[in-house]
Amino acid sequence: MEQKNVFSEPVKYDLTFAREIFRLENGSYIKQCMNCGMCAISCATRDVMDYSPRQLFNLIKLGKKEEVLTSNTFWSCTSCCTCKARCPRGIPIIDVMHDLKKYAIDHGYTNYPQAAFYKAFWNEMSVRGRMFEGGMTARYFLIRGLDEILKAMDMKDVGIDMLKHGRMPLLPPKKIRGLGGLKKIISKAQELDRKEAR
Amino acid sequence: MEKKIAVYICTGCGIGDALDIDALSKVAKSEFKVPICKTDGQLCGPEGVALIKQDIESEGVNTVVIAGCSARVNFDVFKFGPDNIVERINLREQVIWCHTADDEDTQMLAEDYMRMGLVKQKNMYVPEPYQVESFSRNILVVGGGLTGLTAAVESAKAGYSTILVEKDAELGGYVGKMYKQVPMKPPYTDLEENCIPNLVKAAEDAGVKIYKSATVENTAGAPGMFDVTIKQGDSTVQERVGAIVLATGAKPYEADKLGHLGFGKFPNVITQSMFEEMATAGKLEASKVAFIQCAGSRDQEHLPYCSAACCIESIKQALYVKEKNAEANVYVYYKDIRSNGQYEHFYMKAQQEGVVFVKGDVTEITEEDGKLTIEADDKTMGTTSLADEFDYVVLANGMVPTAALGDLVEEEPAADEAAAASDEPKASTPPVIKANLLNLAYRQGPELPALKYGFPDSHYICFPYETRRTGIYAAGVVRAPMDMLSAVEDGAGAAMKAVQCVEATEMGQAVHPRSGDMSFPEFNMNRCTQCKRCTEECPFGAINEDEKGNPLPNPSRCRRCGTCMGACPERIISFKNYSVPMVGNMVKTIEMPEEDEEKPRILIFACENDAIPALDMAGINRLQYNAWVRIIPLRCLGSLNLVWINDAMGGGFDGVLLMGCKHGDDYQCHFMKGSELAEIRLSKISETLDRLGLESERVRATTVNIMDYDKIPAMLDEFAADLEELGPNPMKDFA
Amino acid sequence: MANKSILVVGGGISGITAALEAAEAGCEVYIAEKNPYLGGRVTQINQYFPKLCPPNCGLEINFQRIRNNPRINFFTLAEVENISGQEGNFDVTLKINPRYVNDNCTGCGKCVEACPVEVDNPFNYGMNKIKAIHLPHDFAFPMKYVIKADACKEAGCAGKCAEVCEYKAIEPDMQSKTMNLNVGAIVWATGWNPYDANKLSYYGFGRFKNVVTNVMLERMAAMNGPTGGKIVRPSDGKEIKSIAFVQCAGSRDENHLKACSSVCCLASLKHATYVREQYPDAEISIYYIDIRARGKYEDFFTKVQEEANVTLIKGKAGEIEEDQTNGQLVVIAEDQEAKQVTRKSYDLVVLATGMAPSTATAAIPADMAYDEDGFVVPGAGTAGIVVAGCVKNPLDVASAVRDATAAALKAIQSTVRGQ
Numbered sequence A: 001m002e003q004k005n006v007f008s009e010p011v012k013y014d015l016t017f018a019r020e021i022f023r024l025e026n027g028s029y030i031k032q033c034m035n036c037g038m039c040a041i042s043c044a045t046r047d048v049m050d051y052s053p054r055q056l057f058n059l060i061k062l063g064k065k066e067e068v069l070t071s072n073t074f075w076s077c078t079s080c081c082t083c084k085a086r087c088p089r090g091i092p093i094i095d096v097m098h099d100l101k102k103y104a105i106d107h108g109y110t111n112y113p114q115a116a117f118y119k120a121f122w123n124e125m126s127v128r129g130r131m132f133e134g135g136m137t138a139r140y141f142l143i144r145g146l147d148e149i150l151k152a153m154d155m156k157d158v159g160i161d162m163l164k165h166g167r168m169p170l171l172p173p174k175k176i177r178g179l180g181g182l183k184k185i186i187s188k189a190q191e192l193d194r195k196e197a198r
Numbered sequence B: 001m002e003k004k005i006a007v008y009i010c011t012g013c014g015i016g017d018a019l020d021i022d023a024l025s026k027v028a029k030s031e032f033k034v035p036i037c038k039t040d041g042q043l044c045g046p047e048g049v050a051l052i053k054q055d056i057e058s059e060g061v062n063t064v065v066i067a068g069c070s071a072r073v074n075f076d077v078f079k080f081g082p083d084n085i086v087e088r089i090n091l092r093e094q095v096i097w098c099h100t101a102d103d104e105d106t107q108m109l110a111e112d113y114m115r116m117g118l119v120k121q122k123n124m125y126v127p128e129p130y131q132v133e134s135f136s137r138n139i140l141v142v143g144g145g146l147t148g149l150t151a152a153v154e155s156a157k158a159g160y161s162t163i164l165v166e167k168d169a170e171l172g173g174y175v176g177k178m179y180k181q182v183p184m185k186p187p188y189t190d191l192e193e194n195c196i197p198n199l200v201k202a203a204e205d206a207g208v209k210i211y212k213s214a215t216v217e218n219t220a221g222a223p224g225m226f227d228v229t230i231k232q233g234d235s236t237v238q239e240r241v242g243a244i245v246l247a248t249g250a251k252p253y254e255a256d257k258l259g260h261l262g263f264g265k266f267p268n269v270i271t272q273s274m275f276e277e278m279a280t281a282g283k284l285e286a287s288k289v290a291f292i293q294c295a296g297s298r299d300q301e302h303l304p305y306c307s308a309a310c311c312i313e314s315i316k317q318a319l320y321v322k323e324k325n326a327e328a329n330v331y332v333y334y335k336d337i338r339s340n341g342q343y344e345h346f347y348m349k350a351q352q353e354g355v356v357f358v359k360g361d362v363t364e365i366t367e368e369d370g371k372l373t374i375e376a377d378d379k380t381m382g383t384t385s386l387a388d389e390f391d392y393v394v395l396a397n398g399m400v401p402t403a404a405l406g407d408l409v410e411e412e413p414a415a416d417e418a419a420a421a422s423d424e425p426k427a428s429t430p431p432v433i434k435a436n437l438l439n440l441a442y443r444q445g446p447e448l449p450a451l452k453y454g455f456p457d458s459h460y461i462c463f464p465y466e467t468r469r470t471g472i473y474a475a476g477v478v479r480a481p482m483d484m485l486s487a488v489e490d491g492a493g494a495a496m497k498a499v500q501c502v503e504a505t506e507m508g509q510a511v512h513p514r515s516g517d518m519s520f521p522e523f524n525m526n527r528c529t530q531c532k533r534c535t536e537e538c539p540f541g542a543i544n545e546d547e548k549g550n551p552l553p554n555p556s557r558c559r560r561c562g563t564c565m566g567a568c569p570e571r572i573i574s575f576k577n578y579s580v581p582m583v584g585n586m587v588k589t590i591e592m593p594e595e596d597e598e599k600p601r602i603l604i605f606a607c608e609n610d611a612i613p614a615l616d617m618a619g620i621n622r623l624q625y626n627a628w629v630r631i632i633p634l635r636c637l638g639s640l641n642l643v644w645i646n647d648a649m650g651g652g653f654d655g656v657l658l659m660g661c662k663h664g665d666d667y668q669c670h671f672m673k674g675s676e677l678a679e680i681r682l683s684k685i686s687e688t689l690d691r692l693g694l695e696s697e698r699v700r701a702t703t704v705n706i707m708d709y710d711k712i713p714a715m716l717d718e719f720a721a722d723l724e725e726l727g728p729n730p731m732k733d734f735a
Numbered sequence C: 001m002a003n004k005s006i007l008v009v010g011g012g013i014s015g016i017t018a019a020l021e022a023a024e025a026g027c028e029v030y031i032a033e034k035n036p037y038l039g040g041r042v043t044q045i046n047q048y049f050p051k052l053c054p055p056n057c058g059l060e061i062n063f064q065r066i067r068n069n070p071r072i073n074f075f076t077l078a079e080v081e082n083i084s085g086q087e088g089n090f091d092v093t094l095k096i097n098p099r100y101v102n103d104n105c106t107g108c109g110k111c112v113e114a115c116p117v118e119v120d121n122p123f124n125y126g127m128n129k130i131k132a133i134h135l136p137h138d139f140a141f142p143m144k145y146v147i148k149a150d151a152c153k154e155a156g157c158a159g160k161c162a163e164v165c166e167y168k169a170i171e172p173d174m175q176s177k178t179m180n181l182n183v184g185a186i187v188w189a190t191g192w193n194p195y196d197a198n199k200l201s202y203y204g205f206g207r208f209k210n211v212v213t214n215v216m217l218e219r220m221a222a223m224n225g226p227t228g229g230k231i232v233r234p235s236d237g238k239e240i241k242s243i244a245f246v247q248c249a250g251s252r253d254e255n256h257l258k259a260c261s262s263v264c265c266l267a268s269l270k271h272a273t274y275v276r277e278q279y280p281d282a283e284i285s286i287y288y289i290d291i292r293a294r295g296k297y298e299d300f301f302t303k304v305q306e307e308a309n310v311t312l313i314k315g316k317a318g319e320i321e322e323d324q325t326n327g328q329l330v331v332i333a334e335d336q337e338a339k340q341v342t343r344k345s346y347d348l349v350v351l352a353t354g355m356a357p358s359t360a361t362a363a364i365p366a367d368m369a370y371d372e373d374g375f376v377v378p379g380a381g382t383a384g385i386v387v388a389g390c391v392k393n394p395l396d397v398a399s400a401v402r403d404a405t406a407a408a409l410k411a412i413q414s415t416v417r418g419q
Helices: A016-022 A028-030 A038-042 A052-062 A066-068 A082-086 A093-106 A113-128 A133-144 A148-152 A156-164 A180-195 B020-030 B046-061 B094-095 B104-123 B146-157 B197-204 B272-280 B312-323 B341-352 B417-421 B484-506 B534-538 B562-568 B578-591 B611-620 B643-651 B674-691 B705-724 C012-026 C039-045 C057-067 C110-114 C149-155 C160-164 C215-221 C263-277 C295-308 C397-417
Strands: B003-012 B036-040 B063-068 B085-092 B139-142 B160-167 B210-211 B214-220 B228-232 B237-240 B241-244 B251-252 B270-271 B288-292 B329-334 B357-370 B371-376 B383-390 B393-394 B399-401 B470-473 B543-545 B551-553 B602-605 B627-635 B655-660 B699-703 C006-009 C029-032 C072-075 C078-086 C089-097 C118-120 C127-131 C177-182 C185-186 C192-194 C211-213 C241-247 C283-288 C310-314 C316-324 C327-335 C340-346 C348-353 C355-357 C367-370 C377-381 C385-387
Touching: A016 A052, A016 A093, A028 B341, A028 C215, A038 A052, A038 A082, A038 C316, A038 C327, A052 A066, A082 B611, A093 A113, A113 A133, A113 A180, A133 A148, A148 A156, A156 A180, B003 B020, B020 B036, B036 B046, B036 C160, B046 B063, B063 B104, B085 B104, B094 B104, B094 B611, B104 B578, B104 B627, B139 B146, B139 B237, B139 B484, B146 B160, B146 B197, B146 B241, B146 B484, B146 C397, B160 B214, B197 C355, B228 B241, B228 B417, B241 B484, B270 B272, B272 B393, B272 B417, B288 B312, B288 B371, B288 B383, B312 B329, B312 B341, B329 B371, B357 B383, B371 B393, B383 B393, B383 C177, B417 C185, B470 B484, B484 C012, B484 C397, B534 B543, B543 C340, B562 B674, B562 C118, B578 B627, B578 B643, B578 B655, B602 B611, B611 B627, B611 B655, B611 B705, B627 B655, B643 B655, B643 B674, B643 C127, B655 B674, B674 B699, B705 C057, C006 C012, C006 C177, C006 C397, C012 C029, C012 C039, C012 C057, C012 C185, C012 C397, C029 C078, C039 C057, C039 C215, C039 C355, C057 C367, C110 C160, C118 C310, C185 C397, C211 C215, C215 C263, C215 C348, C241 C316, C241 C327, C241 C340, C263 C295, C263 C310, C263 C348, C283 C327, C283 C340, C295 C310, C310 C327, C377 C385, C385 C397
Parallel strands: B003 B036, B003 B063, B063 B085, B139 B160, B139 B241, B160 B210, B241 B470, B270 B393, B288 B329, B288 B393, B329 B357, B602 B627, B602 B655, B655 B699, C006 C029, C006 C185, C029 C072, C185 C385, C211 C348, C241 C283, C241 C348, C283 C310
Antiparallel strands: B214 B228, B228 B237, B251 B399, B357 B371, B371 B383, B543 B551, C078 C089, C089 C177, C118 C127, C192 C355, C316 C327, C327 C340, C367 C377
C-alpha cells in the first residue's frame, strides 16, 4: 500500500503550529514520538489513511497546518485503540486524533464527511439525550447537501435492511430523564473548553 | 628436594578394560624404577584419595603421579598441599575415550604418556615464589578526572594507600568543568549536579595523596616495585608504588577539521565542550539551538568509531537550553540516537521537553546576520529540510584518547648488518605512541601499546583489563570511548585489578591468565649471546636490556607464558617446573618404532589454553582419531623452542603439528602473539629441515579454538594421510 | 571484627568474574548458582560480537582460575532463601536443590543410554529433547550429570540409571539441603531472562513456528545446539532463503520493557554474519528504529554492512502474518526511507527480544530498590549487598565483566568497613 508521499520538495521546520497542537489535551504526547512506525501498521484503517499517525506528527512539527488539517488521517480513526496499545512511547494516539478532530472542526476544516457525521450525531444526541438515527441521517444530509443525498440513494438496500431489522426507527425515541441536567453538563463543558482555548 | 615418586593408575571409567594395566605399571616400575606404583578402581573416590594421602604421610611421597582422567577434572579432589607435586597423566580423555580399546597402538600410546609424565619429574621442582624487595602496596592513579578520582577513592576505601597525580591545577578533568551531568541513577530523566566536588572530598577524606599540576616523568620497575618520578613544577618527587591505573582521559576531536560543518567559518558554530563552558559560566542565552551528532565520528575521513557519549551529552545540553528558556527551539540532527540501556528514559524526557530529533545528514550550514541555517538530507521527512535562525550550532565532535596524542616511537634500527640484511619475518608489534603519560623505562617503549585508534584497550571481551603491561591498567575514555556511567564502573574495576595485582605479586604469584603461578623464568647468563630475541619477543615488555644487550628480567612483570624460553636459541631460560630440557626429555622418551613396523609417530605441541581443552572435548564426545599422535601441552605456543623440533625430527618423528590459538588482528592468543611467534620460528627452520633431507611440510602449525573439537579427528587424520604420502622419516632407524 | 568472606549469588559471567577478582586479591569467596553448572547464559551463546569468538574460550580460562584457587567454593543448584544481618556480618541461608547424582559421578555417560525418559532441553530453549538424566551441556562445568526428577516421576521410572551406574553415583531419593553461610558482603549477580516474546501478540511468537527469538537463533547456530549448527526453519527443517530481524521486540517499549536492551542491535548484526556464512545468497533484512553500535562496536557495524550484504530497513516491524500453506511469514512495516508500508515475505523471522532482569520476577530477599523495569538500583538499599551484571543494567559481556570487577572491589570495601 502506498501512502501519500510526504514531500517531494524541500521543507522548512516551524514549530509555531506544533506548539498549538502540543497545548491540546493530549497533543503534548506527540513530542515523544520516536518515529518507529508501529502506528502505521497497527491502524485498522491504514489502507485508507493519507499519512500514518507518525507522518502526521512530523507534519505538525514542520508547521504544515494545511496538509495536516486537510488530510483524512484523523478522520479515518475508528478509535480501535490498537495503536494506543502498541505505541512503544505510550502515546494515546486515538486521543490525539480526537483532539485533532475537534481542532479541525473548531477551525472550520469540515470538508470531510466524517466532520458532518460527528456534527449530526452530536446535535441529534443533544435534543433527547439519546440517538435517533432518522434525525441524525436527516441532519447529515442537510449539512452535506444534495450530492450526498444522491449518493445515499445508492445505499438504499442498506437502508431497507435496517428498517426490516428495526434498526431504523421512523419515530424519535422518548427524551431521557434528567435531560436538563445533561444539557447543563454539556453547556458547562463547552464553557470550560472555551476558557481553556483562550 | 629429594623426590619420592609414587604412581597411581586409576582403572575406573573403563581404563582398566581398555588397557593392559600391568604393562603400564611395568613401564613405571622397571623403566623408571618408581618406588611405589599402585592401582585403584576409583582414585577420585574417598578410598582412592585416602590411599594417596596415606602414602604421603607414611612413605614420604612428595611427587604424586596420577594416571587417569584429565587435569581439567577432579582438581579439587587431587589437592595435596603446596609442597607436593601432583602430575596428571591423561589416560581417559586423550587415550581410551578416543582410541580403540584393547589395541596395541592404544597401549603404546598409554605407555608413552606414562613415560612422558615420569620423565618430566627429572626437571620438575616446586617453584619458589619471587619476592620483591621493599615491596610497595601503594596504588598510583595517573589522571584526576572522573575515572581517576573514582579509581583512587575506591582503592583507598578498600584499605590501600593511594596516590593520585593530576596534570592540571584542579582535579576533575573534563567532567569537572561541566555545568550539570547526565543522570546516573533512576529515573534517568533528571540532570544531576556535578559529582566532582563530592568525589574530590571523598578522595581527601579517604586519605588519597594528591599531586596537582604534576606529571609522571618516569616510571621504572615492575609490579610491587614501580619507582615513579613525579614532576611538579620545578621539583621532582619519588614514589614507590605497587600497581598503576592509567586514567588520563580523552580530548575532544579537533574541530578545526570540521570546516565542512561550519566550524572556523562561523563563530556561532561551536563544539560540545565550548557549549558546556558557556553553560558553566552562566552565559547560555539562546532561543534556537541545533546539535549535530556524529560530527567527526562514525566517519572514515575523521574518527571511524562512535564516541559513545555524545548522544546523551547532547541530550543533556539540549535540556540546558530548555531549562533556561522553555520556549526555546532545540533540534538534534542525528544518524542513530544511541541512548542505550536506561538512557532511553533520558531520550524520551528530552522529547517531552520539546526537543525535536531529526534523522538526517547535514548537507550545508550557512549564516545570515549571525544566525545559522541548516540544510539536511532529512530521513525523517523523506526530503531535504531546512531550519534557520539558529543562535548556535553545536557539533558533537567526539573524543580522542590522550594515549593517541604524540609521535610514534620509531622502529629500532637493526642491531648489526647481519640482522638488517636478513629478511627474517618479525612478529607484529603494536605501535607505541610517545604520549607523555607514564614514560615507562621499558625496553619496549614508554607507554602502553596502542591498539586500534590509539586506545590502549584490552583485546579480550572476557578480560577488559588485560593491557599488555602487567600491573598497569587503563580505565575510562583513555581505554575506550564510553559514557560517564561506564567510566565510573571502569575506574572502580581498574582499581580492583590494581589491588589484586599488588596482593598477588606480594605472594610471588602471577596475575591473569596464569593466576597463582609461582614459577618465573630464570636466566643462566653464562651462555647468553645478547641476541635480544627474548627482550624483543616478550609480549609484556617484562625484560629490559642493559647497554650490552644482556636481558634484565623483571619477574613481577612476567606472565609466565614462556615466550622468552621458546625464543632463546641458547636455551638459557627455564622455569622451575617448565623448561627446555623437560620437554626435550619428554620428546626423547617416546618410543620410536622401527620403520618397517609401519607405525608412524606424530608429535603434537598443543597450547594449554584452547587446544588441550578442545582435545579433551573430542575425547568427552568419544570422537575417534588415529593413535599415532603424542600430545605435549605447552603453556603457550610462544614457549616452543626450536630444539624440540630438532629432537623430534632427529628422533624419528614423521611429523610435528603445533595447535594453538588464533593470531592476527583479531587474535585469540591469551599471551598476545605466542602462536604467531611459533609460526615465525617454524618458518626459520624450514631451511634446516630441507638440508637434512626432510620435507618442511612435516612440521606445520594450525589454529584450534575450543569449539573446533569436532574437527580434530579430521585434522589429525588428514595430517597422518599427508605424512603417509611423504613416507616415513629417514632418521627413524638412526634414532 | 568484619568477616572477610564474600558470597556471590549467581554464577554467570558476572558472578564468576566478581568471585575471581575478589578471590585473587585474597578473599574467601562463595558462589551460589541455581543451575547445575556455572557460566549462566553466556554458555548458550555461540559467538561473542565483535570478534566472533567462542564464549567457552574465556570460560575455560575462568574455570582454570577457579580450579587453581583454593579460596573459591562454589555451589551449584543453590538458591538464596534468606538474608539477615548487616554489612560485615550477613547470615545467609542457601537451599541446595538435589542433583540426584553425587560426587562419585565420573562423567562416563552409561546412565544416559539406559534412561527411558525424555524432557525438553532447557539449554536449547526447548528446541530439542534430552534424557531426564543428562550432562547439562557438553562443556558443563562441573562435569557432573543431573536428573530432572519430576519428569522421572511422571513417567513412572524408579531409577534405571541407578541400576547401571557402577560408581553408585545416583541417588534417586536425594533431598534438598539447607546450609548457612556467614559472610561480610554479598554480590548479587543473578542476570537476566529473555523477555517473554509470547507477550508480543502481534508478532505471532508461539503461534507461528517460524518466528523465533534471538536467543533461539543463537542456539541454532551453535554446533552443540538442536540442529548441530545449521540455521533452518523450525516448521520443516528446510534451508532458508530469506530471514528478517525485528529489532526492539519488547524493548524501548512503555508497554513491555521500557529501557533499551543495549545488545540486541549488535546481536542481530552478529546473527547476520552467521546466516551469511551458511547461506551466501540469502536475503537478510533488519527492521530497526536506531542501530545502537556504540563506541568501537561501530567497526563491527561497518564490517557487517560491507561483508554480509544486509538490508537495513528503518521502520519497526508492526505485524507478522503467516501463510498457512507454507509457513512463510509476512512482515508488515512502514519503510520510512521507501516511504511506504511494505509487506515482505521471509522463511524465518527473528525477534530481537531484550533483557528482563531476573529481579523483575524474583526480588532479592533483602531491602533493595528497583527501577520501573525491575533492574536493581546500585547503591540504594541494604549496605553490603552489591549488584553486578545484567540484573543492574542491560549490558554486553565486556561491560558486564567490567562492572563485575568493580563490584568485587565494592564488596571488599564492605568487608573492610563492616562491623
